[in-house]
Amino acid sequence: MTAAAIGVVATGAAIAVGIRKFSDTGDATSRISTDAPHWVLHKPSQRTMFGKSVLINRPRQEVFDAWRVDRFAEFMENVVSVEIEGADVARWHIKAPAGREVTLINRITKTDPGKAIFWQSDPSSDIANSGEVRFSDAPAGRGTYVTLILAYSPPGGELGRLAAKLFQREPEIQARRDLYRFKQLLETGEVTTNASPSGR
C-alpha cells in the first residue's frame, strides 16, 4: 500500500517536472512582460532581497505618519532601541542569535511624504542593508497597501543566515512578522498576543 502510494507520488512528480520543462522551452523573446512587482521576479531560492505587502485598513496618511523611528520598538520584536544620530541617520540596536546584539546605522536617502521612505546603511553598520517602505491607496477605501522591500548581506554568509533562521531572527521572517504587528497596532490599537496559561 505504502510502496504503491510512493510510486504514484513519484510518477506524479516526474510528470509535473516534465510539464515544467516543456513549458520552459518556449522562446524567451516571445514572452509577454508581467505586471508583477520587480521584487518577485527571478526569485532566487536563497534570497537576500525580498518584498512583502500588507493591507492596512487605515487611511494612507495615518499609516505613513505612524511609521516613525520612535514607534519602531512597539511593533518590531527584535529592535531593542533606535537612536537618532542626526538628520536622517539612525542607530538601531537589534537582538541577534545567541544573545548577541547587532548595530545598524541606516541613513534615510529619500522621503516622498505620504508615499515612500528609502534608506541605505552606512559602511560602519554591522549588516549592510538597504530598503524602502511604500504606502499606496488600496482601492475603494479599503485602506493602504504597505510594501516593505529589504536587501541585505547576511552576516557570516550562508551559515550565519541559517543560524539566524533557526532562531527565527532571519531578517525576512522578522520583517514579515513586524509588518503584521504594525498592521495589528494600527487596526486594533494593540499588538496581538496569545499570552495565556498552559499546562507546560
Next chain:
Amino acid sequence: MRAVTWQGRHKISVDTVPDPKIVNPRDAILKVTSTAICGSDLHLYDGYIPGMRAGDVVGHEFMGEVVEIGAESPLSIGQRVVVPFTISCGNCFFCEKQQFSACDNANPSETRDASEMMMGHAMGGAFGYAHLTGGYAGGQAEYVRVPYSDVGPVVIPSEMPDDDVLFLSDILPTGWQAAVNADIERGDTVAIWGCGPVGLFAIQSALLLGAERVIAIDHFPSRLKLARDMGAQILDYTQVDVREALDEMTGGIGPDACIDCVGMESHGFTLDNVLDQVKAQLMLTTERPHALRQAILACRKGGRLSIPGVYGGFADKFPLGQLMEKGLTVKSGQTHVQKYTDELLDMIREGKFDTTSLISHHASLEDAADMYRNWHDRQDEYTKIVLKPALARGVVQTRDQLAMA
C-alpha cells in the same frame, strides 16, 4: 486555576495551571460557568488537528461572568457573557465585511506563518484549538482571557439560564450559517448529513429559513430521534441506501441543498471509507470525507452544497467532476459567529430554537477526561456534554435528571 489540557492523542487531563492575566487594553477575564465539549474537540482528541502542543488548554464553547477588564473593554465586572469561539478584532478588512472567522489580526505574527503555509493564507484565531489558529488557551477552565472583548462577547439577560444560551458560542450559529449557506428557496428539500449538535441546529435553522422538508441522516438512534423531534424526516444509513432513498423522496431529482455536518471523521462501512481509514492510519491522508462524497452525488443538478463540517487538509477521491458537471454551488467555512449572535439571541428568547434537549449530561470540569472518552466512545448516549466548574468531582446530571429539575 484548574483547566482541561490536551496531552496527546486520546490523552486529556485536568491540571492546575497559572491564572490568565489581562495583557492588552481590550481584554477581559471571565470566570467560566458553563463550557461544552464540541464535536470538533474530538478531532483534537483523535490527533487529527496539527499544531497542538502537550499542555494546551482546550475548549471553545464557553460562557461566564466578567471578573476583570482591560482599560478599553466596554464590559463591566459581574456581567454574564457568552463568547464566540472565533477571536475577531472587528477592525480589519474581513471583520468589516462580517467575515469574522477570517480575521486578519487575531492570529498572532508568530503563529500565523504555519497556517499561511498550509492554507495559502493565515487562518483566523480561535480559542483552545491548536497553534494554527493562534494558540490561545481555551475555556474548559475556571478562568479564560478573552481578547477583543468589545467585539465578541454577548451580554446575557439575567433571567436566561446558561443552558439556553451557551450554544451561541459555536454550534447554534454554526448550524444557522450552514442553513443560510444553503440558500434555501420555497419548496426546497434539504438533506443534512450528521445529527450531532451542529446537524440538529442546522435542521431547526433550515426549517426556520423556509425549507419545505429536511431529511436528516445518521445511524445513532438517540440522535435520529432528536432530529425527528426537531422536525426532520430521518434516514438511518445502516438500514437504507441513502442516495436511493433521497432520490425516491424527491421524485428522482435529489435534494435541492445538501449540508455536510459530519466533517473529517466520517463513519460507515463502505469501500471508500475503509480505504480512507487505512490511509489515515498510515498518515497518507487527513480526511475521511465519505459523507461529503455522498452529498455531492446525492444533490440535485444546480443544487447547493453547504459544508460546516471541519476538514483539515487534502481529500482523496474527491468527486470534483461530479461537482462541476452537476453545477453545484459550494459554500463553506468556519462560522462568522459575531455576525449572527444578536439575531440568534432574540430568536432563542422568542422560543424559536430548542437549545436544551440535545444536552445529555452536565458534569464537573474535574471529570473532563472521562467525559471526553464518553463523548468519543458512546455517541448514542452522549449527545452533548456541558462541563460546570461549580459542580463537584463525580457529580453527573443526566438528561432525565435535567428534565426533572
